[in-house]
Amino acid sequence: AQSVTQLDSQVPVFEEAPVELRCNYSSSVSVYLFWYVQYPNQGLQLLLKYLSGSTLVKGINGFEAEFNKSQTSFHLRKPSVHISDTAEYFCAVSDFDSGNTPLVFGKGTRLSVIA
């Protein structure tokens, strides 16, 4: 069974500062990895995904993430955050070998950008 650990439940950061949101996963098989963002009272929006190929993945809104297989990590980064990045961020994993397994989500990290 897969699991996802988001190491920080809350991350406060000043506007225009860099940020890293940490994600570690556990799985006995190869995986696909995802980051989603959730704004208040809204559903989840896909930020980026790793399926295969380059381990550095670029997503929307200036975010990027790096897949590290040896450390089973998929940390999300942004070099300079904006107030509008304040939201809940979820890391998720799904099974590579089976096409029909659901996403398993972490508990989320609340990013608060301070002016």
Next chain:
Amino acid sequence: GAGVSQSPRYKVAKRGQDVALRCDPISGHVSLFWYQQALGQGPEFLTYFQNEAQLDKSGLPSDRFFAERPEGSVSTLKIQRTQQEDSAVYLCASSFANRGGYTFGSGTRLTVV
């Protein structure tokens, strides 16, 4: 449609009442998923459909929860005899091929009083 549509957006139910939550996936999306998101938590898987076939319902928390997708498009999640612990946001997601990530709806916030 352009996105995944869920209705109602908000639902208040008295304990013991039955509720039905609707999901309209993106046209042509084969896979449809239901998730439950408790306050301050990540979404947790409930059930999965491929077309009209319910392939996985291992996440349904009790036999009071029932989902259907009779024509392989619109899906309904039904909760019978609602309890306070059922209060959560219920998210629906659909995808074409299940390997590219899903598109989520805005969810239905269910409050059982």
